[in-house]
Amino acid sequence: MNRRDEATRLDSHDPLRAMRDAFALPQDRVYLDGNSLGALPRCVSERVRAVVDQQWGRDLITSWNVHGWVNLPLSVGEKIAPLIGAAPGQVVCCDSISVNLFKLLATALGLRPSRRVVLTCAGDFPTDAYMGQGLHSLLGAERCEMRAVGVGELADALDETVAVLMMTEVDFRSGRRHDMRELTAAAHACGALVLWDLAHSAGALPVDLDDCGVDMAVGCGYKFLNGGPGAPAFLYLAQRHHNQVTQPLSGWFGHAAPFAFDPDYRAAPGISAYQAGTPGVIGMQALDAALDLFTGLEPASLRRKSLALTGFFMEGVAADPALAAMEVLTPTEEARRGSQVSLRHPEAHAIAQCLIAAGVIVDFRDPDIVRFGFAPLYNSFTDAAIALQCLSTVLSAGAYANERYRQRAQVT
Numbered sequence: 543m544n545r546r547d548e549a550t551r552l553d554s555h556d557p558l559r560a561m562r563d564a565f566a567l568p569q570d571r572v573y574l575d576g577n578s579l580g581a582l583p584r585c586v587s588e589r590v591r592a593v594v595d596q597q598w599g600r601d602l603i604t605s606w607n608v609h610g611w612v613n614l615p616l617s618v619g620e621k622i623a624p625l626i627g628a629a630p631g632q633v634v635c636c637d638s639i640s641v642n643l644f645k646l647l648a649t650a651l652g653l654r655p656s657r658r659v660v661l662t663c664a665g666d667f668p669t670d671a672y673m674g675q676g677l678h679s680l681l682g683a684e685r686c687e688m689r690a691v692g693v694g695e696l697a698d699a700l701d702e703t704v705a706v707l708m709m710t711e712v713d714f715r716s717g718r719r720h721d722m723r724e725l726t727a728a729a730h731a732c733g734a735l736v737l738w739d740l741a742h743s744a745g746a747l748p749v750d751l752d753d754c755g756v757d758m759a760v761g762c763g764y765k766f767l768n769g770g771p772g773a774p775a776f777l778y779l780a781q782r783h784h785n786q787v788t789q790p791l792s793g794w795f796g797h798a799a800p801f802a803f804d805p806d807y808r809a810a811p812g813i814s815a816y817q818a819g820t821p822g823v824i825g826m827q828a829l830d831a832a833l834d835l836f837t838g839l840e841p842a843s844l845r846r847k848s849l850a851l852t853g854f855f856m857e858g859v860a861a862d863p864a865l866a867a868m869e870v871l872t873p874t875e876e877a878r879r880g881s882q883v884s885l886r887h888p889e890a891h892a893i894a895q896c897l898i899a900a901g902v903i904v905d906f907r908d909p910d911i912v913r914f915g916f917a918p919l920y921n922s923f924t925d926a927a928i929a930l931q932c933l934s935t936v937l938s939a940g941a942y943a944n945e946r947y948r949q950r951a952q953v954t
């Protein structure tokens with residue numbers, strides 16, 4: 543059976559295939575970039591229209607109470623919680639990952655006052671280290687020292703100076719998935735806390751924060767949760783760490799009584815204290831609607847589909863002699879794989895541009911990686927087969943050598 547027929551067969555047996563219809567995907571494109579920006583759920587268009595026209599347009603400021611706008615950060619947080627293995631009361635939806643990292647890193651240093659090191663994995667998405675570097679400038683080297691090491695050196699680097707280990711579960715370049723349970727236990731064994739970045743996990747694979755004993759986590763709403771460009775992020779802090787440290791972005795939405803307008807800050811109890819200012823209601827409502835698509839779905843079913851898609855794609859790459867020059871960076875071992883396949887080639891940028899021009903939307907990561915993101919809610923095996931065919935044609939024809947594919951855009 544050829545790959546297209548095999549894809550058709552797999553699609554017909556896919557228990558999640560009906561979910562694709564919940565998305566407004568363009569007919570003439572194959573979208574494999576949900577690991578950067580999730581596709582548009584139809585229910586989000588409807589919700590945003592209703593929020594703008596009826597809630598904002600007609601009910602105006604009464605909507606903060608009447609439509610529950612004021613509670614959105616907590617209510618949306620509660621909708622995200624089951625997707626990341628968190629019991630109620632520990633997740634709030636607000637701000638961006640970057641901003642939430644600042645709050646949590648400061649909290650971690652406050653919870654471990656005799657330690658100063660934030661240990662990170664070299665090569666993780668840079669904003670995580672950037673936020674730590676900002677904290678270092680603010681607090682000084684005696685209170686905050688950033689230390690980045692390779693994955694293989696993490697175990698040795700965990701010593702009594704480390705306050706917190708900050709790791710991304712799925713590497714944005716390679717798609718490699720780290721062992722959350724094992725690394726969390728290793729950090730705890732040396733008395734450190736652990737903070738996981740779930741940007742490339744939430745909505746694509748099961749995460750068991752409570753069960754793994756994780757202390758803190760962040761993640762974003764615009765990738766596999768499909769909340770739209772710039773959707774609010776989320777933040778998790780385990781119950782046992784609540785009410786001990788005042789997070790530094792102490793804005794009025796995290797105050798115990800915001801509408802008492804006290805001159806002095808008094809933190810709200812629990813996770814609510816991790817809010818800062820007024821939530822972006824339209825973005826929050828878009829994410830809230832998008833999360834409804836996960837209702838009743840087992841995260842394990844998403845994982846099965848994601849692994850089947852990435853596995854099918856990787857097999858196709860391995861079987862095609864035209865793709866021999868593309869190095870597969872993503873682990874073939876399922877437990878170590880996220881929901882993307884990354885291929886390395888010296889002409890990766892031009893190859894990605896050729897694919898996009900042919901209607902297969904992928905992205906490029908400097909200097910030489912083409913990423914194929916597989917969103918289990920809406921990608922099909924046929925998407926993967928079309929992408930394989932297109933990639934094969936691009937490489938066999940050498941189309942990427944054309945000068946017009948070499949222009950670099952501002953956002954890649």
Ligand SMILES: Cc1ncc(COP(=O)(O)O)c(C=O)c1O
Pocket residue numbers: 638639640641667669670710714739741742762775
């Ligand atoms: C792992 C990871 N962390 C953080 C970010 C950035 O998050 P934000 O833009 O919400 O601060 C991204 C992607 O943009 C990411 O892939």
Ligand SMILES: Nc1c(O)cccc1C(=O)C[C@H](N)C(=O)O
Pocket residue numbers: 577578579667714741953
């Ligand atoms: N957040 C992004 C943005 O504002 C513009 C373009 C891309 C992004 C991304 O999410 C990039 C993504 N974190 C990555 O894995 O590379």
